[in-house]
Amino acid sequence: MELLSYMRLFVEVARAKSFRKAAEALDMPNSTLSRHIAELEKVIGLRLLHRSTRKVELTEAGEVYFKRCQSIVEEARVAHESLLDVVERPSGTLRVSMPVDFATGYLAPILRDFAITYPLIGFEFDLTPRRVDLQTEPFDLAIRIGPPPTAPSTLVARQIALIPRYLYAAPSYIKQAPPLEHPNDLVRHVLCVGQGASKQRGALRTFHRGDERVDVTVESRFVMNSVGLSRSLAVTGVGIAALDSELTRDDVAMGRLRRVLPDWSLSPVQVHAITETRLLPARTRLFIDFLRTRLQELSLAAEDRRRSQLRRNRGSQNGAQDG
Template structure:
């Protein structure tokens, strides 16, 4: 039991590359942590860490030991937490990274219901589209829109939703703009697009109507990584936004937006829950299943 405890301490130091940071995370004195790591090195007869006043680095032996210890410590933690499944009272802090548009547009009511269902779980949400490093950043999972990441190979992506997408514009914009009857007419319109364009400022959009498919190359002044901003610009009459029905529902009902080319749609966008392991503690597994069931 003492060796497993020392391994847990070593993993935290190796992850943070700092005795002070690890000591704060573990809520123990820095001197005590340093002493336990030294005792671990004496026990196995190898130096695991290079220590300096500025940083801590793994030795070659430490790299090998860290890779093995991570899995052992994680499995031990999950084995302990799995006991909570028996009484269906999962607890602890759930740390989730997710895009702000998805969180505010979709997940807020779902998060509220989940919190009510599992009152012993607390939450830390990081609302950002950046790709967090799940192996070094303190997150249990990341929720991301789009294709799942291919690297590193240890990541596990679980699809939790497919969000349909359509075109929306304000009535004022449509009054002043050119006629919009067919997807080819989009070349005469302003689109607020959410992906990188070519060096010429063009982006390709594919629209579907049953089995009919039309590809349109569009030039736009407005490119962004925020669905919320494109929605706001569409309401302001700047151009046409690509939105899903849920995010546009209230604005359509209030007359602020109108669906254009209503028979046509863009390919639905995937939403994934991404973790760095298949071995998930109860709170993480329950959270993923809860969101998948609600979004579906």
């Protein structure tokens, strides 16, 4: 048991590459941590770490040992927490990194319900577009918009949602802008691209209408990594924004935004939960499953509303023609 405890301490130091940071994360004195690592090296008979005043680096033997220890320590932790699930409710602190627009636009009611369902779990949320390093930073998972990461290869991506996107603009923009009856007409319009934005102003966008597909190279004057900002720009009449119906529901109801090209949609955006390993503690696994279920329910409800609105619009158009 003592050896496993030493291995856990070594893994923390190797991840942080700092005795001080590891000691803070483990909530123990730096001197105690250093002494335990020295005892581990004595038991093994090999030096695992190069120590200097500036940083800590793994030796060749330390690299090999770290790779094996990571999985052993993780499996032991998951086994322990799984046993706790049998005798008590999941507990501990859940640390999640996620984009601010996604958190504020979608997750507040979901987080409330999850917290009510699992009252012993605490939360630490880091709302940032920064790509946190799950191998060295103390996060249980990161929620990211767009394709899954390709590096490092050890990361595990679980798709938890597909967010549909449509085009919205303010009535003031629609009134003065060129006619817009087909996606090809977008070449004469101003686009504000947020979610899943390409870093290039001119990018190929794919539009769908049933089984029909159209690829259009659209020049985007405003390119950003914030859906909230692209929505705000559209509300002010600057241009057309690619948004989803959940985030625009209030703006549409208040008349601040209207759907343009209502029969067409852009390719949906993927949402992934990224973890360092497939071996997850109960609170992380439950949180991912909870998010996936609730986001799917939101997507289905939004699609039902969209279809109902299209039927109402077509009924109004047919009534006007008959009149």
